[in-house]
Amino acid sequence: GDCNNGASNNPRGLTNFIQQSSLNVQVRSCDDSVCSGESWIDITDTSPQDLSLDNNTYFQYKVDFISPDTSVSPSLESVEINYDILNTAPVVEILFPLNGQLYLDGNFDLNFSVIDGEGNLDSCWYSLDSGVTNVSLGGCMNVTLDLADDSYSLVIYANDSLGLIASDSVGFYIDSTGVSVSIVEPTGKKSYRENIVLDFDVVGGVNCWYNVKTSIGGAVIENTTLVDCANSSFDVSSDGNYVLNLFANNSFGSFNLDSSNFSVDSSGGSVVIVNTPSGSGSGGSSSFTRASVVAKLEVENISVISLIGEERNLLASVKNVGKVSANKCNLVVSKGYERYVD
Incomplete structure (x- = not known):
């Protein structure tokens, strides 16, 4: 029929109808370029989308189209992906030598560890003078050092491919001679x-x-x-x-x-003055003599009753009434009792 509402004698008709197709969007993050072992994750089929994915190196997406007719060929016009790079610096730890330690031999293995969470570790190097002179550590591997007697400030550095640098440091001493x-x-x-x-x-x-x-x-x-x-x-x-x-x-x-x-032992004697009166009544004369001066101790009586096989401790009260100090004293046991006192 004429669908022109009488506008002309040229008949017009509906030759095409809009047909609705559907699409399904899936994404995945991977730790290798072929995404071996990772599964697709469905997301809401609207744009834009904020995704929360595992922190991996690779990202993939795919879109599945479904149309009601084979004559309809859907197409994806454009995809735009914005992202922030999540990257942290490597972690460096010096295991040997230890901070503040003294070593008697300057020949030893430098032992350290480096961990990079994103797997993009680039290079390592060390310095024995707080960074003034740097020495490369090939493959970030441990090495053997041979150092002279001195004090050292060791710093080990590591960086990743995005330029982040980390370090660890210790101070130590080498003294092969000693004192x-x-x-x-x-x-x-x-x-x-x-x-x-x-x-x-x-x-x-x-x-x-x-x-x-x-x-x-x-x-x-x-x-x-x-x-x-x-x-x-x-x-x-x-x-x-x-x-x-x-x-x-x-x-x-x-x-x-x-x-x-x-x-x-300075008890060899001391000089004393002895005044001797004269028999004739004349003025007295003085003479000098060297008399031995020793310590004189007074010890209180000690009595004890001890049964057979019994061991007793004795406490004695001693007073020095002499003229010099006494600090080397021995207990002398009366004859006949020696075997009872130890």
Whole structure:
């Protein structure tokens, strides 16, 4: 029929109808270029779409068309993909040497690890002077170092293909020589308390100091610095048994010490004045004599009853009524009782 509503004698008719087709959009992210093992994920078939995908190197998408008639051939006019690159710097960790440590041998394996989450690690290098001089680490592999005695600041760097750089650092010391300490004096028995000579040999040390203790650990002279590690002398205030401890270290942190046992016994006597009256009544005359001065101890009586096989501890009260100090004392058991006292 005429669908021109009488506009002309030229008949017009409907020759085409709009037919609706459908499309299905799917995406996937992959860790390899052929997306082996990854599955497609359906998304809403509207544009635009904000996708949340696994952080992988590769991204694929596909569109499936469905039309009601084979004469209809749908087409995809355009696809635009916008994205932000998610990339983090590598992680570097120095495993050996350890920070702040002293080593006696400069030949050792440099041990470190590098991890890059995106798999785009590019190169590694190290420096022993805080980055002034850099040395490449081929393949980011561990190497062997052979270093002279010194202090070092080690930094290991790593970067990725997008230019992000990471590093780790440690400070350490090499001292293959170390420090040796040997006391020459004081040793043995001294008959004087003042100007006791401190004579010693130190190799490799830059700081030296000493202290003096009694034989049972009591402090006599606290830690005292020896300027330029030079010999010196010291005094003690009483007779007794002593221990001198000598210490030395160097700028690398190497440390050593030596100890010497000695005793002081100045009880050889003292000069006293004895006034002797004259028989004729004339003025008295004076003479000098050397009398032995010793400590005199008063000990309270000790009594104890001990059964057969029983062990008892005795506590004695002792008073020094002499004129000199006493710090070397021995218990003397009366004859016949020696086997009962240990």
